[in-house]
Amino acid sequence: MSTPEEEWRGVAAEDTENLTQRATLRLQKRSRALLGRLIRPHLGATVLALALVVAENLASLAGPLLIAAAIDNGIPSAMGGDATTLAWCVGGYLAATTGSAGLRYAFLRLSGRIGQDLLLDLRQRIFRHAQRLSLSFHESYTSGKVISRLTSDVDSLDDLLENGVDGLLSAALSVTGIAVLLLVLDAPLALFVLAGFIPLLLAARWFFRNSNAAYRNTRGAIAKIIVQFVETMNGMRAVQAFRREARNESIMAGLNDSFRRANHRALDVVAVFTMTVRLVGNISLAVVLLIGAWRVVGGGLELGVLTAFLLYLRRFYDPLDDMAMFANAYSAATAALEKISGVLEEEPDVREPAAPVALPPSALGRAITFDSVEFRYTPTGPVVLPEFDLVIPSGQTVALVGPTGAGKSTLAKLVARFYDPTAGAVRLDGVALTDIADADLRQAVVMVTQENFLFAGSVADNIALGKPDATRAEVESAAGAVGAHEFISRLPDGYDTDVRKRGGRLSAGQRQMVAFARAFLADPTVLVLDEATSSLDIPTERAVQGALESVLADRTALIIAHRLSTVLIADRVLVIDDGRVVEDGSPADLIAGSGRFAALHTRWRDSLV
Numbered sequence: 001m002s003t004p005e006e007e008w009r010g011v012a013a014e015d016t017e018n019l020t021q022r023a024t025l026r027l028q029k030r031s032r033a034l035l036g037r038l039i040r041p042h043l044g045a046t047v048l049a050l051a052l053v054v055a056e057n058l059a060s061l062a063g064p065l066l067i068a069a070a071i072d073n074g075i076p077s078a079m080g081g082d083a084t085t086l087a088w089c090v091g092g093y094l095a096a097t098t099g100s101a102g103l104r105y106a107f108l109r110l111s112g113r114i115g116q117d118l119l120l121d122l123r124q125r126i127f128r129h130a131q132r133l134s135l136s137f138h139e140s141y142t143s144g145k146v147i148s149r150l151t152s153d154v155d156s157l158d159d160l161l162e163n164g165v166d167g168l169l170s171a172a173l174s175v176t177g178i179a180v181l182l183l184v185l186d187a188p189l190a191l192f193v194l195a196g197f198i199p200l201l202l203a204a205r206w207f208f209r210n211s212n213a214a215y216r217n218t219r220g221a222i223a224k225i226i227v228q229f230v231e232t233m234n235g236m237r238a239v240q241a242f243r244r245e246a247r248n249e250s251i252m253a254g255l256n257d258s259f260r261r262a263n264h265r266a267l268d269v270v271a272v273f274t275m276t277v278r279l280v281g282n283i284s285l286a287v288v289l290l291i292g293a294w295r296v297v298g299g300g301l302e303l304g305v306l307t308a309f310l311l312y313l314r315r316f317y318d319p320l321d322d323m324a325m326f327a328n329a330y331s332a333a334t335a336a337l338e339k340i341s342g343v344l345e346e347e348p349d350v351r352e353p354a355a356p357v358a359l360p361p362s363a364l365g366r367a368i369t370f371d372s373v374e375f376r377y378t379p380t381g382p383v384v385l386p387e388f389d390l391v392i393p394s395g396q397t398v399a400l401v402g403p404t405g406a407g408k409s410t411l412a413k414l415v416a417r418f419y420d421p422t423a424g425a426v427r428l429d430g431v432a433l434t435d436i437a438d439a440d441l442r443q444a445v446v447m448v449t450q451e452n453f454l455f456a457g458s459v460a461d462n463i464a465l466g467k468p469d470a471t472r473a474e475v476e477s478a479a480g481a482v483g484a485h486e487f488i489s490r491l492p493d494g495y496d497t498d499v500r501k502r503g504g505r506l507s508a509g510q511r512q513m514v515a516f517a518r519a520f521l522a523d524p525t526v527l528v529l530d531e532a533t534s535s536l537d538i539p540t541e542r543a544v545q546g547a548l549e550s551v552l553a554d555r556t557a558l559i560i561a562h563r564l565s566t567v568l569i570a571d572r573v574l575v576i577d578d579g580r581v582v583e584d585g586s587p588a589d590l591i592a593g594s595g596r597f598a599a600l601h602t603r604w605r606d607s608l609v
């Protein structure tokens with residue numbers, strides 16, 4: 001049986017509403033640990049910021065005391081002709097308020113810097129980690145969720161650091177300081193004020209409970225909006241082609257409405273708390289004024305002390321509003337940290353070996369071996385390859401054919417190590433892919449798919465992706481080798497055309513040519529082509545095929561193609577069905593036989609007539 005530690009690892013708890021107490025504690029511990037790791041490099045600066053905020057609060061607390069001294073001692077002596085005390089009080093007041101403003105400035109600058117450095121670190125950690133995580137994670141987690149971790153969740157932490165922490169510190173310090181001063185100034189009056197804390201503590205308890213739940217809901221609701229938005233934008237072609245706009249709009253309206261309602265509930269909680277704080281504050285003020293005035297009239301209290309008392313009292317309740325702000329920001333940030341730390345806790349399924357094994361030198365491609373490979377995409381999903389054994393000698397070009405869903409792309413992805421087999425091993429020249437360093441593997445195996453993603457930048461940059469230090473001459477010669485030079489030269493800025501700008505947009509076929517040039521320049525020993533020629537028109541495919549034969553000549557290649565003209569250039573054809581090899585031979589031998597490939601070939605030839 002799995003322990004809660006394993007059960008709630010990574011992002012597993014993200015969509016669970018009612019967590020057990022043990023799981024909640026584990027997630028809180030994980031969030032705190034992340035916060036600790038983020039703060040550690042700024043420990044010295046954080047202590048300095050704390051010292052600044054303490055000094056600022058002390059300086060500003062001195063103000064009313066000095067006013068009290070001015071009223072009770074300074075003014076009477078000035079009336080007697082000696083203005084020294086009054087001058088000291090006024091000078092001291094000016095110094096305290098200016099000092100407090102200066103200290104506030106220093107604190108805000110320092111805390112702002114710490115906060116921004118910390119957020120920068122966090123954003124980079126999330127991005128770096130998300131790039132490291134395996135395809136299997138991204139397939140189930142979706143880019144929308146990663147974006148919401150990187151944007152709205154980091155923003156809520158930003159909010160906490162910018163407003164919340166400052167508010168809490170100042171509030172806690174001034175409330176404690178003022179409570180002490182009130183007790184020193186006049187203990188009986190102070191006790192009346194402190195009695196007001198009982199309803200306040202009850203209100204605070206109610207507030208924390210309710211705002212925590214409310215903010216968890218708002219984080220969940222905003223994440224759903226971002227996920228829906230990103231999915232719609234990514235699938236814009238399908239959205240417009242299938243007229244899904246109205247349906248999407250109503251889904252989005254529902255999500256927006258949930259977000260509005262969640263925020264509304266959170267704000268309601270804040271409103272009730274703020275009102276309670278104000279009410280208690282104003283009632284206390286009225287009570288102190290009444291009792292204080294009565295005692296001043298009776299001669300039991302000096303007017304200056306009562307004035308200071310009332311001034312402190314105003315400041316006593318105002319920071320409690322800030323506490324509400326802190327609690328808001330804190331609840332939102334806790335929910336966000338829980339999610340971010342979950343993503344950071346995920347481990348890549350496909351890991352770089354701790355002690356990599358070097359590949360032997362190769363001249364003519366590399367041998368690929370599937371050694372009793374079993375594979376399923378998810379631990380509970382169906383077995384896609386039950387037990388797959390295959391040896392491809394180095395230098396051989398192998399074509400994989402078979403019905404849709406047979407497992408051809410899966411085999412290709414295993415050779416490129418996008419996934420690891422569930423059992424058995426895939427080897428390159430006898431070395432298990434799991435033992436090869438990432439850099440060596442990426443150099444040895446290059447996969448070209450029909451996706452052909454182009455990064456922002458020029459056409460030349462996109463080709464040079466295969467070999468970042470390539471010269472322009474090398475880029476052009478790679479393009480020439482796959483027959484792409486001509487169309488690239490006709491682009492508005494030739495090789496410097498920006499592929500994301502108008503006029504630089506390439507057609508699907510042109511993108512495939514760029515991808516071929518990229519692979520050619522990378523010069524791998526093993527080339528995997530998964531439907532890589534599917535977007536080319538027939539004449540272009542013919543031209544590419546001519547180039548392909550020379551490109552494939554001195555390397556091992558795995559080709560998946562639906563067009564038989566491409567398959568026929570292979571040395572060997574494997575017919576795959578349901579995760580198994582059902583026919584294996586040279587194209588000529590298979591065509592001469594009476595199997596599936598022969599039937600496929602006959603149908604194809606007939607269609608050409």
Ligand SMILES: Nc1ncnc2c1ncn2[C@@H]1O[C@H](COP(=O)(O)OP(=O)(O)OP(=O)(O)O)[C@@H](O)[C@H]1O
Pocket residue numbers: 139377378381384402403404405406407408409410411
């Ligand atoms: N990312 C994935 N997650 C889960 N299952 C997957 C994934 N990709 C493929 N499959 C499943 O694995 C099986 C084999 O798929 P694969 O893509 O290898 O087939 P194929 O032979 O390449 O098909 P086609 O000719 O249509 O591209 C299918 O049943 C498919 O549903």
